[in-house]
Amino acid sequence: MRGREYAELEAFVAVVEEGNFRRAAARLRISASSLSQTIGNLEDRLGVNLLQRTTRSTSLTEPGKRLFExxxxxxxxxxxxxxDIMQFQGRPAGTVRLLLPRLALATQIEPWLGAFHEKYPDIVLELVIExxxxxxxxxxxxxxxTLGELLQKDMVAVRLGPDIHxxxxxxxDYLARYGVPQTPADLHGHKCINWRKPGRRKLYNWEFCVDGRWISVAVDGPLIVSxxxxxxxxxAQGVGIAFAYWSSRWMQPMIDDGSLVPVLEEFSPPFPGWYLYYPKQRATPPAVRALIDFLRHCHQEGRDAS
Structure with a gap:
């Protein structure tokens, strides 16, 4: 296979995996117009249409699906x-793509980005926040x-931090005006700030542990956030009661300065925290293994220091 042909097929796979030309072009570090021309050249060379393109979406044709698979x-x-060959250079190299939620980025990855780059300058780390x-x-x-409770059974999991709650x-001011809820059921008489998990239609039900059993509470209020x-x-501005993961970056400073006051703490025990996970495979690429071992070491040092 000649280099141009491989580049065309690589571009095709990128478009399918990313779902649109803009993201695929950013991943390949080329312009969207160049990517479109590359896909056009591939389709001309093969004599079939691989993609159905509209202004809003990109989907596979049957020949495109078979080629992708x-x-x-x-x-x-x-x-x-x-x-695998690059490991003989003594330094892992290549691109590692990591998917993680926003809160995990702030607490589990951002503190070590500089140290990781210094140790592995030939690895391109792509962080996708979703x-x-x-x-x-x-x-x-x-x-x-992801959180321990959301782990898929067929994944290899590496614990990154302690239990969270x-x-x-x-x-x-809000508590002085409306009173302090004493049980989770009391939340039905309060203004609560709802959270809709991105990609979901239903609002998140707040979860508490009552008499050793986890329950969920549907709340109402004047604000919904993602x-x-x-x-x-x-x-903190008095809109209502919020419910969120405890975080030394987001929540604790606001508790420390008095702008927020915890309530219902006795109903909020800890549960399994953040885990790094990846699919089982016969061999893990060296660059991926480097990130796994690096994060495991960083978080182990943090647990030892505490």
Whole structure:
């Protein structure tokens, strides 16, 4: 296979995996117009249409589906072969794609970005921030980070941090005006700031543990958000009660400065925290293994220091 032909097929796979030309072009570091021309050249060379394109979406034709299913595993194997050989240089290299939610980025990845780049300058780390649940294999990611309760059974999981918990919080002014809820059921008489998980239609039900049993509470209020750090800021302004993961970056500073007060703490025990996860495979590419080992070491040092 000549270089131009491989580049065309690589571009085709990128478009299918990313779902549109703009994201695929950014991934390949070329312009969208160049990518469109590359796909056109591939279709002309093969004599078939591979993609159905509209102004809003891109989908596979039947020939495109068959080509993608056959070529994607072959391309992944070629990429692995190249990365496997690079380990003899003494430094892992290549691109590692990591899918993670916004809160995990702030607490589990951002503190170590500089150290990782210094140790592995030949690895390109692509961080994709997405709060909606995705299948990392189908979406083309190497690894993901998620909460322990959301882990898929067929994944290899590496614990990154301690157990976490969620807390209901409100401003002192709000509590002085409307009172302090004593049980989760009391929330039905309060203004609550709802959270809709990205990619979901239903609002998130707040979860508490009562008499050793987890329950969910549907709440009402004047505000719905898709990011819970926004809910915390609104709660500090007296909009209502917010419910979010405890975070040393987002929540604790607001508790420390008195702008937020925890409520219902006795009903909010800890549960399994963040995990790095990846699919089981016969061999893990060196660059992916480097990130796994690096994060495991960083978080182990953090646990030892605490």
């Amino acid at each position: 056959r070529f994607r595993p072959a391309m992944a194997e070629m990429a692995f072969a190249v990365e 709060d909606a649940p995705l299948d990392i294999v189908d979406a083309g990611y190497d690894l993901g980070i 969620q807390l209901a919080v409100a401003s002192p 990011h819970r750090d926004t809910a915390l800021k609104a709660a």
